[in-house]
Amino acid sequence: MLTVRNIHQYYGGSHILRDVSFEARPGEVTVLLGRNGVGKTTLLKSLMGLVPIKSGSIEFDGRPVHGKTPYERARAGMGFVPQGREIFARLTVEENLRMGLAYRSASTPIPPALFELFPVLKQMLHRRGGDLSGGQQQQLAIARALAPGPKLLILDEPTEGIQPSIIKDIGRVIRMLAGRGDMAIVLCEQYYDFAQELADHYLVMERGEVIARGEGKDMEARGVRQLVAI
Numbered sequence: 001m002l003t004v005r006n007i008h009q010y011y012g013g014s015h016i017l018r019d020v021s022f023e024a025r026p027g028e029v030t031v032l033l034g035r036n037g038v039g040k041t042t043l044l045k046s047l048m049g050l051v052p053i054k055s056g057s058i059e060f061d062g063r064p065v066h067g068k069t070p071y072e073r074a075r076a077g078m079g080f081v082p083q084g085r086e087i088f089a090r091l092t093v094e095e096n097l098r099m100g101l102a103y104r105s106a107s108t109p110i111p112p113a114l115f116e117l118f119p120v121l122k123q124m125l126h127r128r129g130g131d132l133s134g135g136q137q138q139q140l141a142i143a144r145a146l147a148p149g150p151k152l153l154i155l156d157e158p159t160e161g162i163q164p165s166i167i168k169d170i171g172r173v174i175r176m177l178a179g180r181g182d183m184a185i186v187l188c189e190q191y192y193d194f195a196q197e198l199a200d201h202y203l204v205m206e207r208g209e210v211i212a213r214g215e216g217k218d219m220e221a222r223g224v225r226q227l228v229a230i
Helices: 040-048 070-076 093-099 113-117 119-123 134-146 164-179 192-198 224-228
Strands: 002-011 014-024 029-033 055-060 078-081 152-156 184-188 201-206 209-215
Touching (some): 002 040, 029 192, 040 070, 040 078, 040 152, 040 184, 070 078, 093 134, 113 134, 134 152, 164 184, 164 192, 192 224, 209 224
Parallel strands (some): 029 184, 029 201, 078 152, 152 184
Antiparallel strands (some): 002 055
């Protein structure tokens, strides 16, 4: 579903991403790990076109997208849940969800499946996003990204600042989405146990480079916990 080949990215004179390559396949969760400041969020923003790459290629669903705008990538089926959620605090839950459908017809209904994944959102449909708890806002941000039915879901630190009960709910949803077999998931995560539980494949970054990769079932044996320990 997603193929990243040898991408490099710079901020000013700083070389942020160095020859990064990986694949994300439908029905699998690819977990991106690493300490703070190693380039993980920059990589995810590069995938979505929010920051440009200097060289290399990004292919989605068999087509190059590294020259496409963020909205063109979203329309192609790439969904993004940014770090910090970035919901619209003054809009209602319903209005936030409709923002995920912005490029569809105004009569397009909100998919009922979103409320099956996150029942609390149906209960709070007319409440403003800023009045929700942090965990509820995170669920809203994920639902917004899922609303148009993406083929790829990119999540940046979805457990950050979230209470344990909602972390379990988010993990359940990610497993369910991957289990359907038609969506690839890229998960950037600091919470090691959460990442290990979900990972089909993992990548570890350091100083903008991928220094380790493998199958999720091998993470503990290969000492990945020590690689990412602060």
